[in-house]
Amino acid sequence: MRYEHLSSPAIAALDRDATILIVSLGAVEQHGPHLPVGTDSMIVTALCEAAARQRGDTVVLPPPWYGVSPHHMRFPGTVSIGVDTMRALVGDIVDSAVTHGFRRILLVNGHGGNGPTLDVLATTLGHRHHPRVRIAGLTYFQLAAAEIDAIRESAPGGAGHAGEVETSLMLHLAPDLVGMEDAVAVYPDAGSPYLTTDLTGSSPIRTFTDFSDLSSSGVFGDPSLADAGKGERLFTAIVGSLDRFLDDFAGWPLT
Amino acid sequence: MRYEHLSSPAIAALDRDATILIVSLGAVEQHGPHLPVGTDSMIVTALCEAAARQRGDTVVLPPPWYGVSPHHMRFPGTVSIGVDTMRALVGDIVDSAVTHGFRRILLVNGHGGNGPTLDVLATTLGHRHHPRVRIAGLTYFQLAAAEIDAIRESAPGGAGHAGEVETSLMLHLAPDLVGMEDAVAVYPDAGSPYLTTDLTGSSPIRTFTDFSDLSSSGVFGDPSLADAGKGERLFTAIVGSLDRFLDDFAGWPLT
Amino acid sequence: MRYEHLSSPAIAALDRDATILIVSLGAVEQHGPHLPVGTDSMIVTALCEAAARQRGDTVVLPPPWYGVSPHHMRFPGTVSIGVDTMRALVGDIVDSAVTHGFRRILLVNGHGGNGPTLDVLATTLGHRHHPRVRIAGLTYFQLAAAEIDAIRESAPGGAGHAGEVETSLMLHLAPDLVGMEDAVAVYPDAGSPYLTTDLTGSSPIRTFTDFSDLSSSGVFGDPSLADAGKGERLFTAIVGSLDRFLDDFAGWPLT
Amino acid sequence: MRYEHLSSPAIAALDRDATILIVSLGAVEQHGPHLPVGTDSMIVTALCEAAARQRGDTVVLPPPWYGVSPHHMRFPGTVSIGVDTMRALVGDIVDSAVTHGFRRILLVNGHGGNGPTLDVLATTLGHRHHPRVRIAGLTYFQLAAAEIDAIRESAPGGAGHAGEVETSLMLHLAPDLVGMEDAVAVYPDAGSPYLTTDLTGSSPIRTFTDFSDLSSSGVFGDPSLADAGKGERLFTAIVGSLDRFLDDFAGWPLT
Amino acid sequence: MRYEHLSSPAIAALDRDATILIVSLGAVEQHGPHLPVGTDSMIVTALCEAAARQRGDTVVLPPPWYGVSPHHMRFPGTVSIGVDTMRALVGDIVDSAVTHGFRRILLVNGHGGNGPTLDVLATTLGHRHHPRVRIAGLTYFQLAAAEIDAIRESAPGGAGHAGEVETSLMLHLAPDLVGMEDAVAVYPDAGSPYLTTDLTGSSPIRTFTDFSDLSSSGVFGDPSLADAGKGERLFTAIVGSLDRFLDDFAGWPLT
Amino acid sequence: MRYEHLSSPAIAALDRDATILIVSLGAVEQHGPHLPVGTDSMIVTALCEAAARQRGDTVVLPPPWYGVSPHHMRFPGTVSIGVDTMRALVGDIVDSAVTHGFRRILLVNGHGGNGPTLDVLATTLGHRHHPRVRIAGLTYFQLAAAEIDAIRESAPGGAGHAGEVETSLMLHLAPDLVGMEDAVAVYPDAGSPYLTTDLTGSSPIRTFTDFSDLSSSGVFGDPSLADAGKGERLFTAIVGSLDRFLDDFAGWPLT
Secondary structure: OOOOOOHHHHHHHHOOOOOOOEEEEEEEEEEOOEEEEOOOHHHHHHHHHHHHHOOOOOOEEOOOOEEEEEOOOOOOOEOOHHHHHHHHHHHHHHHHHHOOOOEEEEEEEHHHHHHHHHHHHHHHHHHHHOOOOEEEEEEHHHHHHHHHHHHHOOOOOEEOOOOHHHHHHHHHHHHHHOOOHHHOEEEOOOOOOOOOOOOOOOOOEEEEHHHHHHHHOOOEHHHHHOOOOHHHHHHHHHHHHHHHHHHHHHHHOOO | EEHHHHHHHHHHOOOOOOOOOEEEEOOOOOOOEEOOOOOOHHHHHHHHHHHHHHOEEEEEEEOOOEOOOHHHHHOOOOOEOHHHHEEEEEEEEHHHHHHOOOOEEEEEEEEEEHHHHHHHHHHHHHHHHOOOOOEEEHHHHHHHHHHHHHHHHOOOOOOOOOOHHHHHHHHHHHHHHOOOOHHOEOOOOOOOOOOOOOOOOOOOOOEEEOOHHHHOOOOOOHHHHHHHHHHHHHHHHHHHHHHHHHHHHHOOOOO | OEEEHOOOHHHHHHOOOEEEEEEEEEOEEEEEOOOEEOOHHHHHHHHHHHHOOOOEEEEEEOOOOEEOHHHHOOOOOOOOOOOHHHHHHHHHHHHHHHHOOEEEEEEEEOHHHHHHHHHHHHHHHHOOOOOOOOEEEEEHHHHHHHHHHHHHHOOOOEEOOOOOOHHHHHHHHHHOOOOOHHHOOOOOOOOOOOOOOOOOOOOOOOOOOHHHHOOOOOOEEEEEOOOHHHHHHHHHHHHHHHHHHHHHHHHHHOO | EEHHHHHHHHHHOOOOOOOEEEEEEEEEEOEEOEEEHHHHHHHHHHHHHHHHHHHOEEEEOOOOOOOOOOOOOOOOEEEOOOHHHHHHHHHHHHHHHHHOOOEEEEEEEOHHHHHHHHHHHHHHHHHHHHOOEEEEEEEEEOHHHHHHHHOOOOOOOOEEEHHHHHHHHHHHHHHOOOOHHHOOOOOOOOOOOOOOOOOOOOOEEEEEOOOHHHHOOOEOOOHHOHHHHHHHHHHHHHHHHHHHHHHHHHOOOOO | OOHHEEEEHHHHHHOOOOHHHHHHHEOOEOOOEEOOHHHHHHHHHHHHHHHHOOOOOOOEEOOOOOOOOHOOOOOOOOOEEOHHHHHHHHHHHHHHHHHHHOOOOEEEEEEEHHHHHHHHHHHHHHHOOOOOEEEEEHHHHHHHHHHHHHHHOOOOOOOOOOHHHHHHHHHHHOOOOHHHHHOOOOOOOOOOOOOOOOOOOOOEEEEOOHHHHHHOOOOOEEEOOOHHHHHHHHHHHHHHHHHHHHHHHHHOOOO | OOOHEEEHHHHHHHHHHHOOEEEEEEEEOEEEOOOEHHHHHHHHHHHHHHHOOOOOOEEOOOOOOOOOOHHHHHOOOOOEHHHHHHHHHHHHHHHHHHHOOOOOEEEEEEOOOHHHHHHHHHHHHHHHHOOOOOEEEEEEEEHHHHHHHHHOOOOOOOOOOOOOOHHHOOOOOHHHHOOOHOOOOOOOOOOOOOOOOOOOOOOOOOEOOOHHHHHHOOOOHHHHHOOOHHHHHHHHHHHHHHHHHHHHHHOOOOO
C-alpha cells in the first residue's frame, strides 16, 4: 500500500493508532560497473512494499531516494546528501505524519552509510515525540543477517557493497538493469581485523572508509555468485524477517 | 532516461558539458477527495521523463517527492518539508552533480508552494557554481501558461489546486487513482483582487494562504471539467513547452 | 509617518488592528557610474514614506538598507547580505511588531535580487503568524509595471538596473547624487529569449545572472533618457499604485 | 561622508588601505515617554557622521538601525533582533567591505544591549580577516566615559537609559522629537552593589536585566536635567574622543 | 599521559604521526541511588588513562564530561547536551588537534546514549580529514563485550545501566562514592524481544527508551552483585582490550 | 562540593532555590614554555571549588575544560572551540540545571578569550530563563582586579597571559607542572595606547589580537616574578572576592 496513491480522506480514514508508516532510506550511489546507482533505494523500497502488501496495517511513504554517501563520491554518479540534510528531511516527514495522528513509524534503511544518521534519527525523533508515538529504525541486512547468511554462498567479505547479496536481489527485482558480464569479484583489504567489508559483518569500531581506497571498481565482494533465484530466496527471507519485526512493533504499547 | 537506472561507468560516459540533468520538485499533499496525495510529484516527474525521452541529451534524477506545503497541513495526509530542508536537499543533489562535472542543471517544479524556494535555489546555487555551471529553475504551469490556457475550458479560478488541469493530467497519467465521483467544483474567494487562485494566474503580491480557509474540500477550481483526452492534450502541450526551453537551455554558453 | 520618530507610548496608542506597518527592502550596491550605491534603498524608502504621508493608517519602519546582491559583488562598493541574513533580520523585525500587537505588515521591496527572499519571507512569516496577522510582500516595479510602462520612453531593456526609470527617480529625489555626464546606455544581451533585463519584464525562468558578465559599467538600460520631470511622474504613479494596494490591504479581514 | 551617497567608481577610487569604514550599531527600542524609539541609532549615527566630516579618511556605512533589545520588549514599540541576526548582518557587511579591499573597519556602538554581540563581532571578524584587515569595536559612552562624566550633572544612576545624557544629546540633535514635559527621573534599584544602571558605570558582573522590572516608565536616570546646550557639549566631547581614537586606529600597522 | 599537563613545547615535541590522541566521551547523568552522576565519565576516563599509562604513544585529552542523555532527564541531576552540541564540541577538539599535525585520533565512549553521535562523529570527522588523518570511535563495553561477559556473573539484563559492571568498576575506582546499601536490582522489561537492556547486548533495532518508563530507581540490572575485586578484573580486562585495539590502530597506514 | 560526586537522589535533596550552581569556564591553550596547556581551567576550577568548600550553598559542575582560543592556535597544543560551540555547550548545561529546578547559576570564567562568549551567555541565558532563574557571569581577574593588583609586584603588562599572576597561582596549585627555568619575561607591544596586555587592565576597544604577533614564546608579562607564596596569597584573595560576590548573589530575589 503506497501512501502517495491515497487521497487525503483515505488517509484520514486509516486507523492511525494501529497503522505503521514506513519511510525507506536508501542511496543513489555507485554500485560497481554492473548495478545501477539506484540499487540501494530500489531494493529497500521493494522490501518495504512487499512487507506492506502482505500485511493490512502498513503503508509505505514515497522514498526519499538519496542517502549519505561521501565514501562513494570519488566514483562518478554518486549523489550524497549530508547527515543534517537527511535528518531534516526525515524529521520533517515524520513530524508531518505525527501531526496527522500517526503513532507507529518505522525507518527502514538499506544503505550502510546511512547507519549513523538512522541511529540519530530513531533516537532524537523518538525523544521528540515521546511518549505519544513509537518510532523505530533498522537496517535490513542487520535485521536479517542470519537469514541472509543462511542463503549466501560466499565467505565473509563476499557479500559487501554490490556483492553477492545486492546483485542477487537486483537480478530478482530488475534484471534488465544488471550487467552480469561486468560483475567481477573484489575482496578488499580493510586493513585491520577490527573492520569488516561484509553486509552482515559487525564491528565495534566506527571509522570512515573511502571505498575508492579499497576497490577501484567500487565492488566489495563477489557479484559473480549472484543469481535471480538466490535473489528471490533472499528477498523472501528478508521480507519475512521484516514482517516478524512488524508483528512485534504493531504490539508496542501506546500511552 | 532515468538517472537511477544508469551505472556509475554509464554516467561517467555521458557528455557532461552537454547533458542536462533535471531535478523534479513536487509535493505530497492533499489534492481534494478525488486525487491522490502524490499528484504534484507524479505529474511533474512524468512531464520531465517524457521531455527527456524525446531528447537525447537529458537525464532525470530520482524525484525528491516532498515539497513545501504548510498551507495544506490542516488536511490529513499532507507531508510538508521546510524551506531550508528543501534547500539543503536540492543543494546537496546539485552539488554532487557538479562534483561529477555536470554543467547544465534544471529544476522543474510542479507545486506552487515550492515557488519561493525554487527561486532561492536557482539563484543561490547558480551563484555558488558560477561561472562553470548553468542552473535554471521553472514551474511548469508558469512556463506553459499560454499553452494550458489554450486548452482548458474553465474561466480563471477553474484551474487551481486539484482543479480542471491537474485532474485532467492525472486522468491521463493514472486514471485508477482518480475518483471522479468526488470531483466537485469549488471557486474560493481569495479575498482581494490582488490575489489569484488559478495555476496560470499571476499576482505581484506575495502572501500566505492557508487552503483550509478558502476551501473545505481542499479543491480550488472545477475538476468536474476534467477528462483524460484533455489531460493528454495538456500533457503534450506542456512537454512541448518544456522541450522548447530545453532547446534554448542546451545552447546557453559555458565558460 | 516614521516609526523611529515615535515614542513607545505613541506606538502603544496606535490602533494596532488597523495600522499598516511597512518594512522597506532595498540594497547598497553598484548602480553604474552615475548613481550612488544607496539608490535602491533611497527610492523604495521614499516611495513608502510618501504613501504613508498621504494616508493616516500607515507607519514606515527604519529601512534595513542592505539587500541580497551577490550578482553585483564584482563591482566595488556593493554590500551583499545573505538570503538567510535578510530572512533573520526581517523575521526578527516582524516578530517584534507582532509581539506588540500589529496585525497588518507589508514588505515593500525595491531590488530585484531581494525577490526570492521576499517571497520566502512573505510566505513563511505569513505562515508563522497565521491566522492573527496579515503579512504581504511586493516589489514596487512589479506592482506598478503598467504605470511605469505608460511613462517610460525606452523599449524593453531600457529600464533595467540603473536605467531610465531608476535614474529618473533619483533625479527627482536626490539630483545632487546623480552624475548624468556618466549616464551611458547599455543594452546587455541576456543570452536567451527566456530571460529579461528590464525592471518591468517577467520571465518564467529563474537563474543567476552576474551583472559583470553582461555590462562592464553595471548599467542595464538607458539612463540618458532620464529626467527629473519623468522621475516625478514615475514617483507619483508608483505611490498611487502602492496607495491603491494599501487600500485593499487595509480591508483584508482579521480573525 | 556617507557611503550610500558614493557611486561604485567613487568607492573604487578611495585609498582602501587608509580609509576607515564605520558601521554604527544602535537600536529601535523604548526610550521612555519623552524620547523616540530611534534614539540610540540616531545618536550613534550622528556621532559617527560628525567624526567622519571633520576627518578626510573616514566613511560611514548606512546604519543597520536595529539592535539586540530583549530587555525592552515588554515596552511597546521595541524592535529586537537576535544576537545571531546582528552577527550575520554585521558579518555580511564587513565581509563585503573586505572583499572590496577595505582594511580598517570600525564598529561604533551606541546601545548597551549590543555590547556582548559587539564584542563577539570584533573578535570573530578580526580573527576571520586576520592579518590583512584591522577591525575594532567600541561603545561610545565607554570610550568617552571620562568626557561624559565631566559634563553631566547627575550622580551615578542619573545618566542611564533615556536619562540625562541621551536626552541632552537628543535635544541637541532632534529637539522636535523630545517631549520634555514627560521627562521624569527614575532611579531604579539594580538590586546589588555589583550592578550599575548608569551609562558610564562598569561592573565585573554580566547578567540579564529586564528593564520593566526596574522602571515602569522605561527610564533609568534623570532626563529632567537635560538641556540642548549640555547636549551640544556632550556631542562635541564624544566626537572629539572618537576622533582621537580614529587617529590612533588610522596608524595601526597593516601587514 | 594527560594532555592538559603538557606545555605547548612539550606537545610540539611529540611524534605527531605516531602519537594517538584520545578523547573520552562520557555523561553526567543519574546512575541510580548508589552511584554518582559522574559515573560514566569517571569510568571511561580512567580506562583511557590506564591504557595510555601502559603505552608510550598515547595521550588523553581532558574529558568533555557531558553526554547525550535525554533519556535520563526525568531523573534529577542529569545534564544532557544535544547531539549537535556534542558534534560541535568534539569536532572543534579534533579539528584543533589536526591543525597541530596529529594524525591518529581515537574517540572512546562510555555511555550508550552517545552511541549514535559517536558514530556520526567518527564517520564525518574521518571524512573531513581523509586521507591525512585516521579517526576511529568505539564504545568500551562493545569493544570488550566478550571480556566483560567472561567476568560478570549476572544473566543478560544484569549488567545494564548502573548494574553489576558499572557498579563494580566504580567500587574499584572510587569506592567512597558508591552507596552499596542502596544498590538494588531492577530487571526492566524492554517490551520487545528485539530490544536489550544490557551493556553487552546488541540489537538491530534503534529506538528511544526513556529510562523512567522502565525503572523507577534508574537502575537497569543488578548492582548488588558488584564488588571491588570484580571491578578490578573488569577494569584490567577492558584496558587490555583497549590496548590491543590501540596496537592495531597504531599500525593503520598513513598516506 | 563537586556535582559529579553526588547521586541523583542527593541532588534532588538539595534546596534548589538556594543552591548556587557554578559552571567554570577555562581553556586548553599554550601558556608559554613553563606552564601546562590546562592552566586556565585548572586555576578557575580550583578557585570555584575552594569557594564552594568554604560555603554550604554552592556546588561546582564538572569543568567543560575547553575555551575560545583562536588567538593561540598558532602555538602547538592549543585546542580552540568556537563561540557557538561554547554557547551550545554551556546553554545545554544550564538548561538541564534549570529543568531540575535550580534557580541560581553562576558562570565563572578564567580565560580572556571567553569574555565575549561569557557575556553573550549571561545575557541570553538570563533572558531565556527570566524571571524564574538568576544567571550571572564573571571573569575572576576582573572581579578581583583590585585584590590582585594589591599583591602583584609587576607594573602593568607584567601580569598578562602566563605572567606573574597565573604562574604564581600554578606554583601554588600544581608546582610539578611548572618549569620555572623556562619562565622568561616578555613585555609585548600591543601597538596602541587603547589596548592592554594585562589581566587586570581594561580597555574600551574590542579587537582581535593574535598572540603570536606579539610574543614568540606565548608569554605576556613576567613569570619570573612568580612564587608559590604569592600564588597562595593571590588564591586566597580571589577566593575571598568570589565568596563576597556569592554572598550577594545568594540574596538576589527570586520571583
